[in-house]
Amino acid sequence: MPSWAERRSAGARDRGSATVWGALCATLLCVVFGGVLALGQVTGAKQRAAGAADLAALAAADAAWDGADAACDLARRVAAAQDARVVRCHVGGEIADLTAEARAGPYTVRVRARAGPGDAAVR
Secondary structure, three states, rough: OHHHHHHHHHHHHOOHHHHHHHHHHHHHHHHHHHHHHHHHHHHHHHHHHHHHHHHHHHHHHOOOOOOOOHHHHHHHHHHOOEEEEEEEEEOOOEEEEEEEEEEOOEEEEEEEEEEHHHHHHOO
16 A cells, blocks of 8 residues: 555646646637637628628719719718728729728728629629
8 A cells, every 4th residue: 555655746746737727728718719709800890891882882883974083982981981991993884893991900801892783784
């Protein structure tokens, strides 16, 4: 039968291992949680940019007969109202083709949208 000192030294090697494993698990959970939060920010920014791009393209296509500059100015105002900005705008005939971007934290997302009459937009 092992003595008390031998039993104590065998158990002493495992002391504190649960604390280390607990700290590692907590760190891993924090990293996963941070990744989920970042993904949520990017998804929200993408949805906002897509909505702003769609609305701005529709507004620009509607104002296309006023000229490309006036249509793009209107598109910029519409995108700004959606907390986004137009980074590229092209109006040719009745078709508006633009790119809008939205920011969320350190992330910037760009989305392209086109709008025009149903038969002209397909070409």
